[in-house]
Amino acid sequence: MLSQSALGRKGKPYTVIGAESVTRGGGEHFAAPVVASAVTDRHRPLRWLWPAIVLLLVAGAIYILHGELREYRYHDIMRELAAVPAARLGLAAFWTAVAYAILPGYDAVALAYVGRRLPLPWIAFSSFTSYALSHTLGFSLVTGGSVRYRFWSAWGLSPAEIAQAVSFVGATFTLGIVTVSGVALLLEPAGMTASIGLPVPLMRPLGVALLAAVAAWLVWSAARREPLRVFGFEFPVPSARLAGAQIVIAAADWAAATAVLYVLLPWERAPGGAPGFTAFLGIFLLAQFAGLLSHVPGGVGVFETLVVLLLRPFLPASAVVGALLAYRAIYYLAPFTLGIAMLVGHEAHRQRERVALVAGVAGRWIPAALPTVLSTTTFLGGAILLFSGATPSVRGRVSALDALLPLGVIELSHFLGSLAGAGLLVLAWALRRRLDAAWGATVVLLGVGIVASLFKGLDWEEALALSAVLALLVPSRKAFYRKAALTSEPFSPEWIVAMAIVIGVTLWLGAFSFKHVEYSTELWWRFRTHGDAPRFLRATVGVLGALVVFALMRLMRHAPGEPTPPTVAELEKAGRVVAAQPHTDASLALLGDKSLLFSDDDSAFLMYGVEKRSWVALGDPIGAPERWDELAWRFREMADEHGGWTVFYQASPDALPIYIDLGLTLLKLGEEARVPLAAFSLDGGNRKGMRRTVKEVERTGAAFEIVPAAGAAALMPELRRVSDAWLEEKRTREKSFSLGRFDESYLAHFPLGLIRREAGGPIVAFANIWRTDSREELSVDLMRHTPDAPRGVMEYLFIQMLLWGQHEGYGWFSLGMAPLSGLEPHPLGPRWTRLASLLFRHGEHFYNFRGLRQYKEKFDPVWAPRYLASPGGLVLPRVLTNVAALISGGLRGVVAR
Numbered sequence: 014m015l016s017q018s019a020l021g022r023k024g025k026p027y028t029v030i031g032a033e034s035v036t037r038g039g040g041e042h043f044a045a046p047v048v049a050s051a052v053t054d055r056h057r058p059l060r061w062l063w064p065a066i067v068l069l070l071v072a073g074a075i076y077i078l079h080g081e082l083r084e085y086r087y088h089d090i091m092r093e094l095a096a097v098p099a100a101r102l103g104l105a106a107f108w109t110a111v112a113y114a115i116l117p118g119y120d121a122v123a124l125a126y127v128g129r130r131l132p133l134p135w136i137a138f139s140s141f142t143s144y145a146l147s148h149t150l151g152f153s154l155v156t157g158g159s160v161r162y163r164f165w166s167a168w169g170l171s172p173a174e175i176a177q178a179v180s181f182v183g184a185t186f187t188l189g190i191v192t193v194s195g196v197a198l199l200l201e202p203a204g205m206t207a208s209i210g211l212p213v214p215l216m217r218p219l220g221v222a223l224l225a226a227v228a229a230w231l232v233w234s235a236a237r238r239e240p241l242r243v244f245g246f247e248f249p250v251p252s253a254r255l256a257g258a259q260i261v262i263a264a265a266d267w268a269a270a271t272a273v274l275y276v277l278l279p280w281e282r283a284p285g286g287a288p289g290f291t292a293f294l295g296i297f298l299l300a301q302f303a304g305l306l307s308h309v310p311g312g313v314g315v316f317e318t319l320v321v322l323l324l325r326p327f328l329p330a331s332a333v334v335g336a337l338l339a340y341r342a343i344y345y346l347a348p349f350t351l352g353i354a355m356l357v358g359h360e361a362h363r364q365r366e367r368v369a370l371v372a373g374v375a376g377r378w379i380p381a382a383l384p385t386v387l388s389t390t391t392f393l394g395g396a397i398l399l400f401s402g403a404t405p406s407v408r409g410r411v412s413a414l415d416a417l418l419p420l421g422v423i424e425l426s427h428f429l430g431s432l433a434g435a436g437l438l439v440l441a442w443a444l445r446r447r448l449d450a451a452w453g454a455t456v457v458l459l460g461v462g463i464v465a466s467l468f469k470g471l472d473w474e475e476a477l478a479l480s481a482v483l484a485l486l487v488p489s490r491k492a493f494y495r496k497a498a499l500t501s502e503p504f505s506p507e508w509i510v511a512m513a514i515v516i517g518v519t520l521w522l523g524a525f526s527f528k529h530v531e532y533s534t535e536l537w538w539r540f541r542t543h544g545d546a547p548r549f550l551r552a553t554v555g556v557l558g559a560l561v562v563f564a565l566m567r568l569m570r571h572a573p574g575e576p577t578p579p580t581v582a583e584l585e586k587a588g589r590v591v592a593a594q595p596h597t598d599a600s601l602a603l604l605g606d607k608s609l610l611f612s613d614d615d616s617a618f619l620m621y622g623v624e625k626r627s628w629v630a631l632g633d634p635i636g637a638p639e640r641w642d643e644l645a646w647r648f649r650e651m652a653d654e655h656g657g658w659t660v661f662y663q664a665s666p667d668a669l670p671i672y673i674d675l676g677l678t679l680l681k682l683g684e685e686a687r688v689p690l691a692a693f694s695l696d697g698g699n700r701k702g703m704r705r706t707v708k709e710v711e712r713t714g715a716a717f718e719i720v721p722a723a724g725a726a727a728l729m730p731e732l733r734r735v736s737d738a739w740l741e742e743k744r745t746r747e748k749s750f751s752l753g754r755f756d757e758s759y760l761a762h763f764p765l766g767l768i769r770r771e772a773g774g775p776i777v778a779f780a781n782i783w784r785t786d787s788r789e790e791l792s793v794d795l796m797r798h799t800p801d802a803p804r805g806v807m808e809y810l811f812i813q814m815l816l817w818g819q820h821e822g823y824g825w826f827s828l829g830m831a832p833l834s835g836l837e838p839h840p841l842g843p844r845w846t847r848l849a850s851l852l853f854r855h856g857e858h859f860y861n862f863r864g865l866r867q868y869k870e871k872f873d874p875v876w877a878p879r880y881l882a883s884p885g886g887l888v889l890p891r892v893l894t895n896v897a898a899l900i901s902g903g904l905r906g907v908v909a910r
Contacts, residue, residue, distance in 0.1 A: 061506045064506040064507050064509070064510040065506075065510070067507075067510060068510045068513060068514065070315060071314050071315065071514050071517075072517065074314045074315050074317075074318035074319075075314065075318075075517070075518065075521055077318050077322065078314075078317065078318045078321060078330075078334075079521065079525065081318075081321050081322070081325070081330040082330050082331065082334065082525065085330065085331045086525075086526075086528070086529060087404060087405060087522075087525060087526035087527075088405070089331045090331055090334050090335055090338075091335075092335075093331050093332050093334065093335025093336075094335040094338050094339060096279075096335070097277060097279075097335065097336065097339050101276055101277055102277075102339065102343070104276045105273050105274075105276050105277050105339065105340070105343050105344075106343055106347075108269050108270075108272040108273045108276060109273050109343050109344050109347070109348070111269045111272075112266060112269035112270045112272075112273065112344070113141060113144070113145075113348060115262060115265050115266045115269055116140050116141065116144050116266060117133070117136045117137045117140040117141070118258070118262035118265075118266075119140070119182050119185055119186075119262060119263070119266075120136050120139065120140045120178070120182070121133075121136055122181070122185060122255055122258045122259055122262060123178035123179070123181040123182045123185070124136065124170075124178055125255060126177070126178065126181045126251055126255055127170075127174045127177050127178050127181070129169075129170055129174060129178075131168055135164070135168060138164070138355070139164035139165065141348070141351075141352060141355070142352045142355050143164075144348075144352075145348040145349050145351060145352025145353075145355075146349065146352050146353070146386065165178075181251070184259065185259040185262065185263050186263060188227060188230065188256075188259050188260050188263055189259075189260070189262070189263020189264050189266060189267055190263070190267070190298070191223050191226060191227055192223075192224070192227050192260050192263065192264045193263075193264050193267045193268065193294055193298065194220070194223055194295065194298060195219075195220045195221070195222075195223030195224035195226075195227065196220070196224070196264075196291055196294070197220070197291045197292065197294045197295035197298070198216045198217065198219050198220030198223065198295065199217055199220030199221060199224065200220075200289075200291045227260060230256060231253060231256050231257060231260070233250075234250060234251055234252065234253045234255070234256035235252075235253035235256075237250045267294070267297075267298070268294065270297075270344070271290075271293065271294045271297040271298075272290075273340060273343065273344045274297065274320075274336065274337070274340045274344075275290060275293055275297075277336040277339050277340055277343075278324075278328060278332070278333065278336045279328065279332050279336070280327075280328075282328060282329070282332060283327040283328055284327075285326070285327070287327065288327060296320070296323045296324065297320075299319065299323065300312075300316050300319040300320045300323065301316060303315050303316065303319045304316035304319075313341075314514075314518070317334070317337045320333060320337060321333050321334065321337075350481065353386060353390070353485065383489060383492065384444065384445060384447055384489075384492055384493070385445055386485075387444055387482075387485060387486055387489060387492075388441045388442070388444040388445035389441070390481075390482045390485065391437050391440060391441040391444055391455055391459075391482060391486070392437065392438060392441035392511070392515075393482075394434075394437050394459065394462065394478065394479050394482045395433075395434040395435065395436070395437030395438040395440075395441065395515070396434070396438070396515045396518075396519075397434070397475050397478060397479070398430050398431060398433055398434030398437065398462050398465075398466070398475070398479075399431060399434040399435065399438075399515060399516070399519040399556070400518070400519060400522055401430065401434075401466070401470075401472060401475055402427060402430055402431035402434065402469075402519075402548070402549060402552045403519045403520070403522040403523035403526060403549055403552075403553075404522055404523075404526045404545075405526055405527075405545045406469070406470035406472070406543075406545055407470060407471070407472075408543060410470050410471035410472075411423070411470050411471075411542055411543060412542065412543075413471065414468070414470065414471050415542045418468065420540060420541070420542060422468055423468065423469055423470075423542070424540055424548065426464070426465040426467075426468035426469035427465070427469040427470075427548045427552060428548070428551060428552050428555055429461055429465045430461075430462055430465030430466060430469055430552075431552035431553075431555060431556050432552075432555055432556060432559055433458045433459075433461045433462040433465060434462065434556070435516075435556040435559055435560055436454070436458045436559070437455065437458055437459070437462070438512050438515060439512075439560075439563060440454055440455045440458065441455075442504055442505075442508045444493065446495065446646070447492065447493050447494060447495045447646075447674070448493060448495050448496075449493050449494060449495060449496060450496075451493060452486070452489075452490060452493040455486060456483065456486060456487065459479050459480075459482060459483040459486070460483070462475075462476075462479045463476045463479045463480055463483070466479065494642060495642065495643060495646055496613075496643060503650050503653040503654045504567075505653070512560075516556070516557075516560070519553075519556075520553065523549045523553065526545075526549075527545065527546040527549060530546040536550065537550060537551065576608040576621070576622070576623050576628075577608060578605060578606065578607075578608065579605055579607070579608065579609045583609050583611070584602075584603060584605055584609075586611065586615055586618075587602045587603065587609055587618055587620075587635075588602075588603060588762070590615075590616065590617065590618060590635060590636045591603065591635065592785075592786050593636075593786060593787075594635060594636070594785055595785055595787055595789040595790065596785065596789070596790050596827075597783035597784060597785060597790045597791065597792040597827060598632055598783075598792075598827075599632075599635040600762075600763070600783040600794070601620070601631065601753060601794070602618070602620045602631075602635065603759060603762050604753055604754070604756060604759045605756075605758070605759065606622075607620040607621060607622050607631060608620065608621055608622070608623075610644060610647060610648055610651070612636070612637070612640040612643060612644055613643075614640070616636050616637040616640055617634050617635060617636025617637045617638075617640035617641065617644055618634070618635055618636060618644070619631070619632075619633075619634040619635060619644050619645075619648060620635070621648065622899055623657070624895040624896070624898050624899045625891070625895050625898075626656065626657045626658050626891070626895070627657065627658050627660050627883075627891070627892050627895035627896065627899075628648070628651065628652035628655070628657040628658065628659055628660060629660040629661075629662050629895070629896055629899055630648055630659075630660065630661045630662065631662060631663070632661070632662070632663050632664065632665065633661070633664055633665050633667065633668040634668070638667075641668060641671060642671055642674075645661075645668070645671045645672070645675060646675070649675055658883060658884050658888060658892055659675060659677065659883070659884070660881070660882065660883040660884075660892055660895075660896065661677070661880075661881070661882040661883070662682075662881055662896055663682060663830065663879045663880070663881070664679075664879065664880045664881070664882045665877075665879065665880075666877070666878060666880075669880070669882075672880075672882035675882075677882040677883055677884065677885075678882070678883060678884065678885030678889070679880045679881070679882055680880060680881045680883070680889075681878055681879075681880055682830070682879050682880060682881050683830050683831050683878075683879060684830065684831055684876040684877060684878050684879065685827065685828075685829060685830040685831075685876070685877050685878075685879055686827070686828040686829065686830075686831060686869040686870075686872065686874035686875075686876060687790075687825045687826070687827050687828070687874055687875050687876075687877060688815060688825065688826040688827075688828060688872050688873065688874045688875075689824070689825060689875065690791070690815065690818050690819040690823055690824060690825060690826055691819070691824070692873075693815050693816075693819055693826075693872070693873075695707070695812070695816075699871075699873075702871070703808070703812055703871075706805040706808050706809055706812065707809060707812060709803070709804065709805060710768075710803045710804075710805055710806060710809040711809075713770075713803045714770065714771040714772075714774075715768055715769065715770060715771065715777070715803050715806070715809070716768070716769045716771060716772040716774075717766070717767070717768055717809075717810070717813040718766075718767050718769065719764055719765070719766055719767075719782075719817060720764060720765045720767060721764050722761065722762060722763055722764050725760055725761050725763070725764070725765055725781075726757075726761050728765065728767075728776070729757045729760070729761075731775070731776050732755075732760070732765075732776065732779055732797075733755065733757075735776055735777070735778070735779060735797050735798065735799050736755040736795075736797045738799045738800060739797040739798060739799070739800075742800045748900060748901060753781070753794045753795045754795070755795065755797075760781050760795070763781040763782050763783065763784075763794075764781075764782045764784070765779055765780070765781055765782065766779065766780045766781075766782055766793065766810060766813065766814050766817075767779050768798070768802070768806055768809065768810055777798060777799045777801070777802040777803070777806065778796075778797065778798035778799070778802050778806045778807065778810055779796075779797060779798075780793040780794070780795060780796040780797075780810055780814070781793065781794050781795050782794075782814070784818075784823065788821070788822050788823045788824065789823070789824050789825065790823065790824065790825045790826070790827055791814070791818040791821075791823040791825070791826050791827070792826065792827035792828075792829070793810075793811075793814060796810065811828075811872075814826065815872070828869045828872060828874055829869075830879055831865050831866040831869055831876075881893075881896070
């Protein structure tokens with residue numbers, strides 16, 4: 014199972030991803046009706062709601078910060094940064110080392126809680142790399158959490174243990190917040206009041222209440238030994254020793270992180286003296302919370318603005334901003350760079366044999382986090398180039414460069430550097446989508462950016478940063494395998510807003526840096542060695558122009574296709590692919606009620622239906638395995654373009670890496686039963702019931718026969734009579750998303766297994782037969798019988814089909830899936846697993862889950878798992894509802910027969 018938990022800590026989410034190691038299996042067959050996708054269009058504006066809120070928050074932060082800095086110039090800020098004494102920088106580096114040395118304590122107590130002990134160096138390594146990435150990136154699913162899971166699962170922890178450990182880390186985080194907030198409110202209410210204006214009489218009792226809650230937790234942990242039971246679930250209570258360790262570790266972590274910024278601030282310039290450390294701790298916590306709630310990675314901008322506002326009674330804004338820049342570099346950037354280097358080094362060591370073959374840490378063997386890390390570092394590289402182009406250059410360096418190069422080279426380098434920065438913002442998204450063309454273009458633009466950084470102002474620092482990104486990107490070539498045009502990629506609202514924020518900050522930096530310059534028409538055409546303002550104006554026009562052209566190219570591209578029923582030609586094309594498959598579940602494509610998405614060379618396709626916002630693919634892509642990746646990504650792009658959710662229903666274990674790459678959550682739906690025909694026999698004591706069924710049915714004179722597909726058309730009127738009688742007896746209607754339905758054109762594709770009342774007599778039961786040209790697998794789809802058919806006729810039909818398939822040399826017979834079976838109801842497992850197991854055990858009144866499993870068990874099958882791959886979180890219940898509606902032909906069918 015894939016288990017997920019996300020808990021924030023100073024902008025550092027925790028996520029656990031896991032997948033069972035399983036073998037290939039088939040699955041239950043179903044059909045998906047096509048529903049007009051126009052219903053998804055009304056949901057598109059909702060996708061922009063939260064990104065728009067983030068954009069407004071950042072814009073508000075910049076506006077406030079601009080007001081606070083209105084009396085200062087760019088060079089004032091740089092002088093404040095340069096004036097930070099080396100001793101303070103060293104002290105800040107020391108406290109950063111202390112903070113990161115404390116972080117493994119979170120993981121250590123969590124592992125002790127689940128009863129797993131790992132060597133301390135292992136814990137420290139996984140902790141540092143995970144936190145170093147998630148501090149800065151903030152992407153919960155594919156950064157720190159996936160790195161931690163990669164290490165912990167390799168060291169023997171199960172997904173359930175990892176989920177429990179992560180939950181305990183969240184509890185530790187909460188206790189730390191409550192503890193340090195209580196201490197700050199209790200000991201320094203006056204200092205806090207000076208910043209946030211709350212009355213002292215209110216703050217001290219609040220601090221006492223928070224510390225009392227912490228004390229109650231300690232007492233409860235010491236007194237209670239039995240697990241806490243809530244709604245039938247058990248939660249082990251930590252020992253008092255572990256509870257005390259939680260509080261100490263979390264409080265020490267927050268204190269050390271606060272000390273990094275505290276020692277960087279020039280408190281000697283505070284007119285009324287520095288606030289106490291505990292008072293500053295409260296200020297720091299409040300700013301961190303604001304940054305976390307903004308959902309901006311690392312709280313960039315929001316955190317800084319609030320710190321400047323809260324420290325207004327103590328220090329000038331320029332001094333605070335200078336210290337904050339140093340804080341970002343020491344506490345975030347340096348560990349982030351080291352963490353990436355350690356992660357890549359670890360992967361290179363683990364894959365050294367593969368590295369020798371592919372000349373780098375590349376291919377599909379790299380962790381899922383690395384493409385996102387490369388995407389984010391590329392985005393940051395683009396931002397560096399844009400911010401550099403919007404700020405004044407170092408005069409001494411430009412003067413030295415002017416003595417070596419013509420002025421035209423300097424001017425052109427500045428312009429190209431900014432254009433390269435804008436290009437990297439766009440390409441970063443394409444890298445995240447694993448486009449092969451994006452890899453090559455990014456390598457080129459990083460090279461341009463490196464040369465431009467040196468030739469426009471000898472900015473070796475940014476050239477070094479871009480070189481580091483290039484060094485990570487080059488050996489990862491094979492991670493970017495998708496063939497698609499850059500203009501065809503659907504940009505997410507979050508990414509568009511992120512680009513808008515960078516461009517907006519660039520414009521603000523330029524306006525702030527050159528606010529002393531008198532703007533005129535002549536300024537556009539002024540070329541001189543120290544003409545930073547004219548260069549910024551020209552670069553801004555170039556960047557905005559390039560982005561507008563790119564946006565127009567995207568607007569003029571072909572509109573995304575709408576889902577439509579397949580044409581006759583498409584069904585014939587799909588039939589050729591289906592005939593070559595080793596598994597029979599592909600045959601349902603021939604029903605014609607699902608849309609088909611083909612690969613460029615028509616060697617593979619996938620079939621899908623749409624219900625509300627859920628775009629549901631039936632199983633895995635079908636056809637050439639080398640085309641599965643591209644088909645899955647194209648399907649996700651189609652769903653994204655329509656504001657929908659990408660869902661793969663009854664996915665096989667073979668394709669799990671693809672779905673994890675897509676960022677989907679995996680839920681186990683049940684297990685499919687496959688009978689190895691070579692070993693099947695009616696002999697033995699455990700087959701006594703089957704032999705009795707065969708004798709009783711044949712005693713009535715019933716006869717079994719196989720009719721080839723060519724003879725099916727002539728039998729359709731009689732088959733319809735049997736089908737209508739079966740539907741009337743069951744008081745049900747045709748389902749749309751399980752097995753098939755009675756459709757003459759569909760049934761005409763397949764041979765039929767028939768049971769006649771006697772040889773040559775009327776048909777009393779039938780099933781259409783799915784089979785593969787390779788004789789790898791055999792299965793039946795639609796099974797119907799008349800009310801007056803002999804008792805046990807359907808089991809008799811199954812038995813005869815098994816024996817016939819064995820005689821014809823088929824390898825396997827698929828009995829279809831037993832829903833909700835094979836799920837372990839461990840109290841520490843995911844909620845879905847526990848709920849599904851509960852339904853499996855107690856849902857007999859509504860659906861014979863357990864009985865179906867027991868019925869199939871008597872054929873001694875091999876069980877193979879099947880999954881739902883879809884977005885997780887709060888979206889999941891709606892996805893499950895939509896899938897149920899597809900299966901039942903609408904929501905009414907979910908509750909009616």
